[in-house]
Amino acid sequence: MNGTYFLSLIIFSPLLGIILLAFVPKTQEQTIKLLGFLATLPSLILALFAFVQYLRGYDLNRLAEKHNWIHFGKFSFLTESTFAVDYELNVDGFALVMIVLTALLATLAAVASIHIKKEWKGYFMLFLLLEIGMLGVFAAGNLLLFFIFFEITLIPMFFLIGKWGYFEKEKAAYSYLIYNGIGSAILLIVILILFARTGTSNISLLKEMLHNPAAKAQLIAPISNDLQYGLFIALLVAFGVKLPIVPLHRWMLRVHVQAPPSIVMLHSGVLLKIGAFGLIRFGLGLFPEQFRHFALFIAILGVVNLLYGAFLAFTQDDFKMVLAYSSISHMGIVLIGLGALNEAGIQGAIFQVVSHGFISALLFLLVSIFYERAHTTMLGNLGGAAKAMPLTAGFLLAGAMASLGLPGMSGFISEFTAFLGLFKVAPIIAAIGTIGIIMTAAYLLRAVLNITYGTAKRDYREVVDIQVIEIVPVLVLLGLIIFIGVYPHILAHPLQATIETMLDGLGG
Amino acid sequence: MMENAWLIPLFPLFSFLILLLVGKRMKETSAYVGIIMTFLSFIGAVAVLLERLDAPTYKAEQVWFTIGSIKITAGFEVNALNALMLVVVSLVSFLVHIYSKGYMHGDDRFSVFYAYLGLFTFAMLGLVMSPNLLQTYVFWELVGLGSFLLIGFYFYKEEAKAAAKKAFIMTRIGDVGLLIGMILLFWQAGSFEYDHIFAAVKAGNVSQTMITLSAILIFIGAVGKSGQFPLHTWLPDAMEGPTPVSALIHAATMVAAGVYLVAALFPLYEASETAMLTVAIVGGFTAIFAASIGLVQTDIKRVLAYSTVSQLGYMMLALGSGGYVAGIFHLTTHAFFKALLFLAAGSVIHAVQTQDIEKMGGLWRKMPLTAPLFLIGTLAISGVPLLSGFFSKDEILVAAWTHGHSVLFWIAVLAAFFTAFYMFRLFFLVFSGEGRHEAKEVHESPAVMTFPMIVLSVLAIFSGYINTPWFGTFLGDWLTDEGFAHEEAPSWIMVVATVVSLLGILLAWLMYGRRSLARDWLSSRAPLTYNVLFNKYYIDEFYAMTFGYVTKFISVLCKYIDRFVVEGIAVAIAAITKAIGAFGARLQNGQVQMYGAVTLIGLTILVVILAFTGGYL
Secondary structure, three states: OOOHHHHHHHHHHHHHHHHHHHOOOOOHHHHHHHHHHHHHHHHHHHHHHHHHHOOOOHHHHHOOOEEEEEOOOOOOOOOOOOOOOEEOOOOOHHHHHHHHHHHHHHHHHHHHHHHOOOOHHHHHHHHHHHHHHHHHHHHHEEEEHHHHHHHHHHHHHHHHHHHHOOHHHHHHHHHHHHHHHHHHHHHHHHHHHHHHOOOOOOOOHHHHHHHHHHHOOOOOOOOEEEEEEEEHHHHHHHHHHHHHOOOEEEHHHHHHHHHHHHHHHHHHHHHHHHHHHHHHHHHHHHHHHHHHHHHHHHHHHHHHHHHHHHHHHHOOHHHHHHHHHHHHHHHHHHHHHHHHHOOOHHHHOOOOOOOOHHHHHHHHHHHHHHHHHHOOEHHHHHOOOHHHOHHHHHHHHHHHHHHHHOOHHHHHHHHHHHHHHHHHHHHHHHHHHOOOHHHHHHHHHHHHHHOOOOOOOOOOOOOOOOOOHHHHHHHHHHHHHHHHHOOOOHHHHHHHHHHHHHHHHHHO | OOHOOOOOHHHHHHHHHHHHHHHHHHHHHHHHHHHHHHHHHHOOOOOOOOHHOOOOEEEEEEEEEEEEEEEEEEEEEOOOOHHHHHHHHHHHHHHHHHHHHOOOOOOHHHHHHHHHHHHHHHHHHOOOOOOHHHHHHHHHHHHHHHHHHOOOOOOOOHHHHHHHHHHHHHHHHHHHHHHHHHHHHHHHHHOOHHHHHHHHHHHHOOHHHHHHHHHHHHHHHHHHHHHOOOOOHHHHHHHHHOOOHHHHHHHHOOOHHHHHHHOOHHHHHHHOOOHHHHHHHHHHHHHHHHHHHOOOOOOOHHHHHHHHHHHHHHHHHHHHOOOOOHHHHHHHHHHHHHHHHHHHHHHHHHHHOOOOHOOOOHHHOOOOOOOHHHHHHHHHHHHOOOOOHHHHHHHHHHHHOOOOOOHHHHHHHHHHHHHHHHHHHHHHHOOOOOOOOOOOOOOOHHHHHHHHHHHHHHHHHHHHHEOOOOOOHHHHHOOOOOOOOOOOOOOHHHHHHHHHHHHHHHHHHHHOOOOOOOOOOHHHEEEEHHHHHOOOHHHHHHHHHHHHHHHHHHHHHHHHHHHHHHHHHHHHHHHHHHHHHHHHHHHHOOHHHHHHHHHHHHHHHHHHHHHHOOOOO
């Protein structure tokens, strides 16, 4: 494995697809869909290759890339590297897992995109651009690069929702843009303040400068304790929009309901996770002191998210809304784990990030398959679908079981580990949180059984069950969910180093 | 064989996977896959049991995954209790697999049924050989899944859908208790391992409060699974599932898992008097409570379901009174005679196509095999001397008398009377007198169905002899490593037990057999009591009025908060932004004076900021 351009290759290989798509006439549906799908493969293959190599002991530091990029000013008092923004990429175990998740979900979402009805060319070009942004976010070595990739995801997403969504797609797209725009603006302010005070935006260098007393002397300008708290809270809000933390969640409901399901697979599976990733990487990584002070508050936010989402999911009439609130509820587990701030908690939070990525992607894939046949996801109009579509119904039930944390599936491991962590530090809060476990079962069974069990409320005679091309991605996701649930070591092992580093930052 | 005991649960898992993949094409030959695989499990279980009879406990474990420095292990353990449970579970499962071939004949989803049975059997066998609490929890949930799928097997029926959902959620409430208790114990004892927990408790490393708290929390899990009051309501509804399922899951195996769990954690419970008392009281109350409901029900399966709840209460009472052996002994004999009763009931339902006992009657002659087999089960559960139930029930009464509270003892005696009465009421209504059913031709069930019942009836008669005060307490000695001393209890207990059971039978015979007592004796004299009993003490209605409404209320409240408060704030912020924008737009009026003024104000603000902060915050 030649390290020098490997990460760039993973991130930018979808670009090749975009260029090739530009030369395909927009009426050639089959070619466009095939090309769109194929363009996601190089990233996936390379990412899996890197992952396997890492499991076999490859040192990820050798993948790091660095090239000179932007330099500000030529003042005598500045050294060569100060106020320089380089193009630098690097990954650790956590980032690599996220890259594999992203590349995999992108491929599967590309398969699920067969249900897209119009303007395939534009769709797939934006789709691939979105993938570049998502992959880049996880590999970025400095804050500015992170921000650029973060913004790259915003634009294609806006158009994908606004153009290929359902009835209220425009409103959803604007809502998405405004909320995330505000989040981005706050993030940018934080990044710029850090950059101005320290003279660098390199993440590992920043860690050093903020905590090593010797390095603190080299700051361009001092960063007071109050300012650190301010910056931390700003980060919490910025990534809280993305995650989302209640009450910053309204935008994502619209996106879940209005965007095409194949895009929601990526949105719920990866984009929301950027919020968690940012919170862990920057909130916890750069401001461990502040994070510790806010830990209990974050745990409470987590319980609020968990319960609020669960109770709301219980009253929804639209299956997509149930899943949207379910995502909010499940992100509560991430916060619960982070709030625990011990080995178990942090591992549980990261497990949940990955596990929920697969599970929500699976559920939205099934929504896409189901909508294609029933043309509605309103619970009141559905029922008894298991008779006409036994396989689809079975997969839907399996997805619900994964989501409600059935042991043997990945959701259980993450939920259990996160709660294990929180029970150590705050048993009462954790005990309140466990109500969420019951409610999750209640709302998921209510929704799924309403669709698949009971008497049929509509005519399913014309309906055919799930097709082979749709089964493959479903099986891949379900297989991974079960694999992680049965053999969690596959995730625990690559994450170990990352978690240890974080706990070191916390000072044990 | 003991070191290969892990193979035992894998056979049914294999059956599940095979049938999931190719079951549709195999149609009814699917049954053979399931039967052969569970038979292999049964053979393995018997081999393990025989080896364990005079060998020490075998345990194998390895690291499952790590959480930082914490190592979570997985493996299996063959101790006396586990070896016994393996045989009971695999045997009943094997027999039910055979029986179902006849019972489910002609069903569209025949292979799916067998697949689910395989999944359940796998999980149940895995549960009873888990060496630690976490692994127990994993299989605990998986048996719940198996139960859920099989209750909802007739998914197109609204009742089945509701029952499946209810079973899952009610048991999950209990499961959360188990989860919390387990995690609390983990942080106290530093491990999920049964051995380590017991060692920590013994060494006094766990505070008394913590022992009591976690023991009671874990007991909540057992309450959910074993249908104990107040989480019992799902079990009677679970009768919506096919009858073989009721026999396997909701009589013999899964519902006994709660009893098994308390037994497996017995040293923990013994360390806390409060926890023991809680178990005993909940068990004793459930025993009498469910039996009283069983007196007036008219659905054959529901009578048996309430009887199961009541008998499980008996087992809990035994454990709570310190009767470790008594509890497990009754679990074993109950598994056989209750499975027999359910299978026989299934045979009857199969023949007359109804579950309403008011519409049965006169089947003694028409079902010459089923009827006597059902009678054997009825005699066994009623505690008639020399049958299995007599010995195990006696053991429980002895335990309750010597260690428990005397009130609990008399409750248990009364419950035994009720049991004998409602079981023979059932028997007489179904088999004696004139036929009240609409089915024209009533046939005895095929041999594939009667064979398993015959095997079970033999066990229902003779399985009691593994532990009797007369011939030897083999089971007790073995379960407790010779440390078991059969309490020298007053011999009148056995007499009392026999008398109440015979009285119950006599009363049932007078009312429903000979009919010299009016049948509406209770309903005419105390209509209120009758209605309360018939409507199961209105517990379901009570839950719907309280927990149901509270949940709905919170949900709707959240919904409005979300729609108006949260969204309202967002709209307000948007409005403020818009207002600022509109204000800014008005400044753009093309007049130089205005622009000059704005520039000056802006500059002033910037200068002030610079002066105060030096450019940095």
